[in-house]
Amino acid sequence: MKTLVISILRIGDLLMQKPLLQSLKDQGHEVHVLMNKQFQTASELVADVVDKFFYFDRELYQKSAGEAQYNILYGSQLINELITELNSESYINIYNFTHTRLSAVLTGAIGAKTRFGAHYLQGTFHGNSSPWAEYFNTHFSAPRGSLFHYTDLLAKMFNLKVKPFEIRQRSQRNQLIFLQCFTSDKKKNWNLKNFVDLKKAIEEKYPFHLVKVLAAPQEVRELSSYFESLDIWECDLATVAMLLKEASLLIGLDTSLKHLAAIQGTPVVEINLGSADNIKTSVYSQKIWQVSSNVGCSPCAHATACPQSSHLCGEQITPQNVLNAVQEALALRANDFEQDLESDRLVWEIYLQGYSERRFQPSATYLARTLKLMEWQVRLEKALTANSRLFNVQNLQKDDVADFILLGQEILKSKSDKGAYFLKLTDALIHTPPRGDLMLRELEKAAQESRTLLKIRSDFSLGVKSGQNYGTNFEVGA
Amino acid sequence: MISKVAQKWVDSLGELPAANIILLGANQTEQIFALSKAFPQKMITVFDIVDFPFKVSESNVSYVVCKSKEQLFVSEFFDFILEKKPLVITNRGAWNGREQEMLEFFGHLTGRSAESLKYHLLDLGCDIKSQIKVGSLASIKDVFNSVDTNSLNQNHSLLIMKELVR
Numbered sequence: 001m002k003t004l005v006i007s008i009l010r011i012g013d014l015l016m017q018k019p020l021l022q023s024l025k026d027q028g029h030e031v032h033v034l035m036n037k038q039f040q041t042a043s044e045l046v047a048d049v050v051d052k053f054f055y056f057d058r059e060l061y062q063k064s065a066g067e068a069q070y071n072i073l074y075g076s077q078l079i080n081e082l083i084t085e086l087n088s089e090s091y092i093n094i095y096n097f098t099h100t101r102l103s104a105v106l107t108g109a110i111g112a113k114t115r116f117g118a119h120y121l122q123g124t125f126h127g128n129s130s131p132w133a134e135y136f137n138t139h140f141s142a143p144r145g146s147l148f149h150y151t152d153l154l155a156k157m158f159n160l161k162v163k164p165f166e167i168r169q170r171s172q173r174n175q176l177i178f179l180q181c182f183t184s185d186k187k188k189n190w191n192l193k194n195f196v197d198l199k200k201a202i203e204e205k206y207p208f209h210l211v212k213v214l215a216a217p218q219e220v221r222e223l224s225s226y227f228e229s230l231d232i233w234e235c236d237l238a239t240v241a242m243l244l245k246e247a248s249l250l251i252g253l254d255t256s257l258k259h260l261a262a263i264q265g266t267p268v269v270e271i272n273l274g275s276a277d278n279i280k281t282s283v284y285s286q287k288i289w290q291v292s293s294n295v296g297c298s299p300c301a302h303a304t305a306c307p308q309s310s311h312l313c314g315e316q317i318t319p320q321n322v323l324n325a326v327q328e329a330l331a332l333r334a335n336d337f338e339q340d341l342e343s344d345r346l347v348w349e350i351y352l353q354g355y356s357e358r359r360f361q362p363s364a365t366y367l368a369r370t371l372k373l374m375e376w377q378v379r380l381e382k383a384l385t386a387n388s389r390l391f392n393v394q395n396l397q398k399d400d401v402a403d404f405i406l407l408g409q410e411i412l413k414s415k416s417d418k419g420a421y422f423l424k425l426t427d428a429l430i431h432t433p434p435r436g437d438l439m440l441r442e443l444e445k446a447a448q449e450s451r452t453l454l455k456i457r458s459d460f461s462l463g464v465k466s467g468q469n470y471g472t473n474f475e476v477g478a
Numbered sequence: 479m480i481s482k483v484a485q486k487w488v489d490s491l492g493e494l495p496a497a498n499i500i501l502l503g504a505n506q507t508e509q510i511f512a513l514s515k516a517f518p519q520k521m522i523t524v525f526d527i528v529d530f531p532f533k534v535s536e537s538n539v540s541y542v543v544c545k546s547k548e549q550l551f552v553s554e555f556f557d558f559i560l561e562k563k564p565l566v567i568t569n570r571g572a573w574n575g576r577e578q579e580m581l582e583f584f585g586h587l588t589g590r591s592a593e594s595l596k597y598h599l600l601d602l603g604c605d606i607k608s609q610i611k612v613g614s615l616a617s618i619k620d621v622f623n624s625v626d627t628n629s630l631n632q633n634h635s636l637l638i639m640k641e642l643v644r
Contacts, residue, residue: 060495065642065643066643068584068588069588071588072590072595072598072618073598076636079634101641101644102641105637106638
């Protein structure tokens with residue numbers, strides 16, 4: 001069964017999609033992948049689960065549109081040639097793993113019996129209506145919005161079975177520890193002096209390990225001001241992949257390198273700063289070790305500059321914090337913070353797909369959080385009843401929705417809505433529609449969603465009270 | 479033997495991704511020779527509005543002379559442009575005193591003049607709006623504005639380009 005996968009994002013995304021490609025392969029698909037030409041070298045990293053690659057030359061298409069010396073339809077002609085080449089494969093299926101407007105149009109342009117995911121056909125976008133696709137659309141781009149990892153979300157959208165990468169046994173690894181010190185986004189970087197102190201601390205604690213700094217060619221100069229040249233290992237992607245496969249540990253920032261280490265079965269200590277998210281785009285491994293800040297603005301929005309006068313999240317994290325995580329990772333002791341989110345994941349799974357296979361034993365904290373969430377829901381319902389007059393307001397002012405704004409601010413400031421049950425409410429308040437009736441409609445939709453989610457959550461709490469465990473195959477109303 | 483000046487000019491061009499190249503301006507044979515040697519795999523058409531007597535005789539170099547846009551639009555060479563969509567490079571040193579005309583031809587050869595754009599879109603099978611308005615040189619956004627909405631929605635490659643420049 002010939003299947004094309006559209007994956008035209010960056011290297012890290014392709015690496016996180018590897019379990020999905022593996023799943024297709026396991027189902028007997030002949031897997032072809034269309035990826036960005038500029039990341040062509042990364043195709044080697046997933047070549048074991050892909051039968052054939054095609055390349056989307058995004059840079060050239062865009063360059064040809066912007067530079068006058070190119071024929072005005074040159075980019076369009078190249079795209080036509082690519083579509084013709086792809087159509088000659090006569091695909092049965094196309095999976096759009098990219099989930100953007102561009103990839104949707106591309107998916108609609110290529111012939112196939114069945115298209116999975118977003119696609120554009122006859123002037124309309126399709127494939128975005130499933131509950132999981134809607135969750136992806138509304139929750140994934142919001143800071144702290146998604147409870148599910150990127151790979152898990154795509155797997156749910158496409159109904160594919162995936163499992164996190166396994167960590168290889170210590171005996172299969174050498175005594176090398178790598179540091180990776182730069183990202184392409186300044187706000188995700190950690191002060192280089194911290195990396196120097198961390199290196200010293202690791203060397204003192206683990207005298208039999210070698211600690212080296214991995215560097216891309218353009219990073220060497222800056223790193224040379226902080227590290228001995230012998231400690232800086234400049235290498236390309238293929239060499240890094242080889243080195244990471246044997247290493248004891250990678251300590252790094254939010255880049256594709258951490259995903260590369262994860263697919264090689266190497267433990268990773270992630271230092272997640274700026275917009276780097278502990279859940280959505282963490283390494284997809286059986287065990288994860290993370291160091292992140294708890295300052296109010298963290299994680300911040302993607303693709304915007306740090307809004308603070310100094311880099312608060314980076315300043316809060318010390319080399320000792322990272323060293324603690326290194327000790328855990330070298331001993332392969334897993335963090336247990338994930339447990340805290342399991343109840344929220346379970347609730348969302350039941351809401352979106354009607355069942356959950358998670359095993360979770362709710363605690364007293366779970367019940368206390370449920371009560372807090374219920375209190376907000378009651379206030380939201382009351383505010384809706386008290387503000388029905390908004391329906392006739394033509395030019396909505398902030399004062400008109402003050403009750404909702406106060407509630408939304410309280411929810412955001414408390415940081416207690418870890419399950420993003422009220423995300424639709426805060427979204428509606430941020431993007432306030434100008435007319436009262438439209439605003440009320442958004443608020444009612446938000447209230448309906450949180451009402452249903454909290455009903456599931458409280459049903460679950462009642463089950464706990466009566467000593468039952470609904471963690472496995474729990475169904476709504478069961 | 480390639481002169482330093484000609485070699486410097488060729489080096490300044492960088493990589494040329496298209497298989498077919500039009501060089502606009504025929505009056506500097508040294509540069510044309512250097513170009514043909516630097517890119518032996520590419521087909522180079524030297525275009526001018528004047529027929530100059532000295533020509534480079536390399537297998538990958540050919541010459542086209544058109545004195546008016548009317549002559550260009552009905553020529554086989556324009557059919558070649560519509561089919562292959564070559565990259566147009568300029569050698570302004572060879573334009574002496576003819577800058578305005580040569581710039582106009584630059585627009586015709588790249589499909590970026592209003593008339594040339596019309597022919598390009600018709601060749602693509604698009605329904606176009608009654609009047610195409612562009613500035614001195616059309617941008618890709620002018621393409622989308624020139625094509626009838628239904629026609630645009632049926633043309634996958636244009637829709638993809640539209641998303642790429644969004």
